[in-house]
Amino acid sequence: MRQSRRNFIKTAGCLTIGFCLGGPSFTWPSPSQSLPGDLRENPHINAWLEILADGRVRVLTGKIELGQGIRTAVAQMAAEELNLDMSQVEVTMAETGVTPDEGYTAGSNSIEMSAVAIRYAAAAAKQRLLLLAAEKWGVPATGLVFTQGKVSTTDGGHTISLAQLLDGRQITDEVRMPVTLKPKEQHQLVGKAVPREDNIRIVYGQPVYVQDLTFPGMLHGRVVRPPGYGAQLLHFDEQAAKSKSPGLLKTVVSGSFLAVIADNEYHAIRAQQAAHAAAKWSAGPPLPNLQGTDLATYIKTLPVQPEKVAEKGDLSTLPNGTTIKATYFKPYIMHGSIGPSCAVARYDNNKLEIWTHSQGVYPLRETLADFLHLPAENIHIKGTPGSGCYGHNGADDVAADAALLAMALPGKHIHLQWSRDDEHAWEPYGSAMIMELEAAMQPSGNITHWKYTLWSDTHGTRPGGQAANLLAAHYIANPVSQRPSGFSGGAHRNAEPYYAIPNQRVDANFFNGPLRTSSLRSLGAYANLFAIESFMDELAASAGKDPYEFRLLNLDDDRAKAVLRQLQQRTSTPSSTTATATTNSTTPNQHPANSTTPDQHPANTKTATGIAFSRYKNAGTYCAIAARVSVDTKTGNVRVQKMWAVIDAGEVINLDGLKNQIEGGMVQSASWTLFEQVKFNEKHITSRDWTTYPIMHIDQAPELEVTVIDRPQEQPFGAGEAAQGPAAAAIVNAIYHACGKRIRHLPVGSINISPTSL
Incomplete structure (x- = not known):
């Protein structure tokens, strides 16, 4: 890593404060445990590591880089265990037939499943290499040292590179527990803020993404979309389209799937416009008419499939008339990837190659095999980063689109780029959700009863081997008619409260909504935690308790309490330069919680701080967040001035990457919360650009x-x-503490403030 890159990353964005807790002994995992992470499915060392001829190590991971920094983290894990520099490690990601099949890059599982597997594979590889050298020289393995891609005797009498030691072979042994890991106190890379190498290329606009790919003789495609869901192609005047389309090489028509292929992207866009004008479509089934009604009200009219999520204790004794109730709503929201979905495909000699930013290259291969009636072994998919996103956007769909065009014109690379209109109107959204809560407390503030009921569509229709989950499958000749099958469990992610409540019940109601939905970052956890932690604030106010102390009173997990106490300290005491165990930080312009800043805000502005806590999936990262918000009491406009987060993600692998993920999550959530909702009328989606689907602008982003x-x-x-x-x-x-207005229906937008609430 060059110093210039390190300095760049250190000065970009906001700063991280860190500190360490825990004793000196390493307690995870115990030798009696099974293989950790994805080693269980791929136990051979060479599934994860290859020794290259020049002595460097190639790390293989089935995960794809989405901007979360997993490429850097897995390289750190391998380099640490093998005593290598970062420059001696390269990473190959998500390629069928090359990397292990690790399913989808989703659910914040990459560190837990892939990086940990690579750590153990690297440690096992080091043990095996030491034994090979010991056998070669007839010396005990304990008398050898392993560093910088070489094995040496402690007296320096023998030295051999890893490539020479293996002599063209690879280590094919299975990883077997126990595996001796490098002692934590000897770590040189893990836990450090190692910057991502692709950051400089991204900032300077150099080729990074699938959208940037070029090949000799590459052609460009575009799909002509119907006017709305389910509309059918009635007639297409191909000659009229060709007459207005310079550079148009081929039109592709299969049922109601209509696309064009041209010699360059500009001509492809022109051809798309001409084909759109030359096509006639049926209206398609209407979407719900919500004029005069509310989406939440409409959802309650839909048939549901109920599911009991959790139950303990006895809610039959829930005291009547003394409970507190509230209902919350989250609308449909979209991924809104900054770079619309894109793929490149080439078909030749019954072999299909695809370059895609799909989050699951192996599941996509199985899906395309079903969709295109090709043997899976004839499809090769290479994961390539895309400019977005976290979740199931249009990446799999555009890969299928590109495959159809490539098979229609064999022997050529076809670059297929969705437009902004395509992305906004046709991606799978995050489902709208309703959350109803009811609780009872003791006079002390301890919650005794908790009832939670949610309504949601599916949060998971990733391809998963099923052609029905691809957009194009519903429009080609002989279309797939059934509704895409989905994963329901994502809807009740984090719906169970993490608090120590003796009597509780959580129920889910699944509906088939009017819009296409699938996985969007955090799935149902965003809405569930919005509801639960807003309700906790309402309960605290009802009990006359401080929001921090109320949560601490109802928690029995010391690590959960630690993040809340640290957040309380960070928001209540103005800080200066803070030296810590992991980094140094200066945090200027910090104000105490719930403070107003009259020197910066006019008299009609009220400022306050709100807090919330969660443990992701109730089994992962602990996160406590505070937000300082200002509310203009004349206009109702809301601005998030600053956000604090305290997290405990266990052992830190890459401090910089960890911080970046939390920063990005806070800003994305602030945008969802304040501005975002998908709108539609009876004919089609009306949120089709950044005007009709506003997101947070950079000048609106809070200090972090x-x-x-x-x-x-x-x-x-x-x-x-x-x-x-x-x-x-x-x-x-924070909005409530600033102006007395409870927000239970998202997005916040502008607040209608009653004078009596101020």
Whole structure:
């Protein structure tokens, strides 16, 4: 890593404060445990590591880089165990037939499943290499040292590179527990803020993404979309389209799937416009007419499939008339990837190659095999980063689109780029959700009863081997008619409260909504935690308790309490330069919680701080967030001035990457909470650009501060989805403390403030 890159990263964005807790002994995992992470499915060392001819090591991971920094983290894990420099490690990601099949890059699982597997594979490889050298020289393995890609005797009498030692072979042994890991106190890379190498290329606009790919003789395609869901192609005047399309090489028509292929992207766009004008479509089934009604009210009219999520204790004794109730709502929201979905495909000699930013290259291969009636072994998919996103956007769909065009014109690379209109109108959204809560407390503030009921569509229709989950499958000749099958469990992610409540019940009601939905960052956790942590603030106010103390009173997990106490300290005491165990930080312009800043705000502005807490999936990263919000009492405009986060993700692998994930999660959640909702009329989606679907602008982004509690002796957790839910609740709780207005229906928008509430 060059110093210039390190300095660049250190000065970009906001700063991280970290500190360590935990004793000196390493307690995770115990030797009696089974293989950790994805080693269980791929136990051979050479599934994860290859020794290259020049002595460097190639790391293989089935995960893809989405901006979460997993490429850097897995390289750190391997380099640490093998005593290599980062420059001696390269990473190959998500390629069928090359990397292990690790399913989807999703659920904040990459560190826990892939990086940990690579750590153990690297440690096992080092043990095997030491034994090979010991056998070669006839010396005890304990008398050897392993560093910089070489094995040497302690007296320096023998030295051999890894490539020479293996002589063209690879280490094919299975990893077997126990595996001796490098002692934590000897770590040189893990736990450090190693910057991502692709950051400089991204900032300077150099080729990074699938959208940037070029090949000799590459052609360009575009799909002509119907006017709305389910509309059918009635007639297409191909000659009329060709007459107005210079550079148009081929039109592709299959049922109601209509696309064009041209010699360059500009001509492809022109051809798309001409084909659109030359096509006639049926209207398609209408979407719900919500004029004069509310989407939440409409959802309650839909048939549901009920499911009991959790139950303990006895809610039959829930005291009548003394409970507190509230209902919350989250609308449909979209990924809104900054770079619309894109793929490149080439078909030749019954072989299909695809370059895609799909989050699951192996599941996509199985899906395309079903969709295109090709043997899976004839499809090769290479994961390539895309400019977005976290969740199931249009990446799999555009890969299928590109495959159809490539098979229609064999022997050529076809670059297929969705437009902004395509992305906004046709991606799978995050489902709208309703959350109803009811609780009872003792006079002390201890919650005794808790009832939670949610309504949601599916949060998971990733391809998963099923052609029905691809957009194009519903429009080609002989279309797939059934509704895409989905994963329901994502809807009740984090719906169970993490608090110590003796009597509780959680129920889910699944509906088939009018819009296409699938996985969006954190799935149902965003809405569930928005509701739970907003309700906790309402309960605290009802009990006359401080929001921090009320949560601490109802928690029985010391690590959960630690993040809340640290957040309380960070928001209540103006800080200066803070030296810590992991980094140094200066945090200027910090104000105490719930303070107003009259020197910066006019008299009609009220400022306050709200908080929220969660443990992602109730088993992963701990995250406590505070938001300082100002509310203009004349206009109702809301601005998030600053957000704090304290996280405990167990052992920190890459401090910089961890901080970046939490920062990004807070800003994304703030945008969802304040501005975002998908709108539609009876004909089609009307949120089709950044005007009709506004997101937070860079000049609206808050100041950010992230504090990391590093626990080196604990299991490492992913943190990409830890911040979204508590960030939303912290913002709306701050609004209440500023102006007395409870926000239970998202997005916040402009607040209608009653004078009596101020």
